[in-house]
Amino acid sequence: MNSRKSKRLSREDWLKAAIEEFENHGVDGIKVVVIAERLESTSGSFYWHFKDQPDLLKALLAYWEVEMTDQIIKYSRSYDGPPEKRIIDLMLAVIEQDAANLDHGISVWARRDPNVRQVFDRTTQKRFDHAAWMFRQAGFGRRQAAIRGRLMVAYLMGETSALLKSNPRWKSTVKAEFEVLIRSED
Numbered sequence: 001m002n003s004r005k006s007k008r009l010s011r012e013d014w015l016k017a018a019i020e021e022f023e024n025h026g027v028d029g030i031k032v033v034v035i036a037e038r039l040e041s042t043s044g045s046f047y048w049h050f051k052d053q054p055d056l057l058k059a060l061l062a063y064w065e066v067e068m069t070d071q072i073i074k075y076s077r078s079y080d081g082p083p084e085k086r087i088i089d090l091m092l093a094v095i096e097q098d099a100a101n102l103d104h105g106i107s108v109w110a111r112r113d114p115n116v117r118q119v120f121d122r123t124t125q126k127r128f129d130h131a132a133w134m135f136r137q138a139g140f141g142r143r144q145a146a147i148r149g150r151l152m153v154a155y156l157m158g159e160t161s162a163l164l165k166s167n168p169r170w171k172s173t174v175k176a177e178f179e180v181l182i183r184s185e186d
Contacts, residue, residue, distance in 0.1 A: 009045050010049070014045075015060065015063060018030050018059075023105065026109070027057065027108075030053065032056070064106055073126060076090050083134060086134055087135070091155075091177075095164060095165050095170060100161075104161045106120055124153070128149055128150050155177060
């Protein structure tokens with residue numbers, strides 16, 4: 001027997017493999033048998049950790065909401081420095097860490113699944129609210145903070161889909177766009 005086949009896989013191993021399949025093929029690409037083959041395992045290992053494929057999809061969606069949104073917001077809110085630095089650091093980190101990689105696929109999935117749409121809307125609203133809060137901390141009025149926050153979130157989601165990180169000068173692009181976002185009201 002192949003020693004890799006006898007390796008015990010964790011729930012996280014299966015979830016990580018599902019995320020990779022999702023990034024490459026969307027929700028329709030998440031097939032237990034395909035992922036098992038890629039992991040050189042059996043579907044029996046999968047069923048040890050997940051009830052079924054919808055359970056895996058639910059875990060993927062929870063991962064996106066909690067790890068790629070709630071945890072990032074929590075970390076960002078704990079930042080103790082100047083508000084403007086919090087904003088640029090968050091923008092750079094989201095691109096650097098590929099934190100928005102799942103966003104496009106989730107948005108496509110949300111268009112055809114009302115349950116996913118609820119999670120997508122809730123999670124995106126958390127991002128908008130947090131970004132607006134950051135711009136309020138930077139001295140903008142409520143309306144301007146909401147607009148700039150929404151633009152920042154949409155920008156980060158869009159630049160990830162546009163593969164900004166593949167450009168060797170991506171950091172200078174993010175910094176230049178941050179400068180536009182942070183300019184004071186006239």
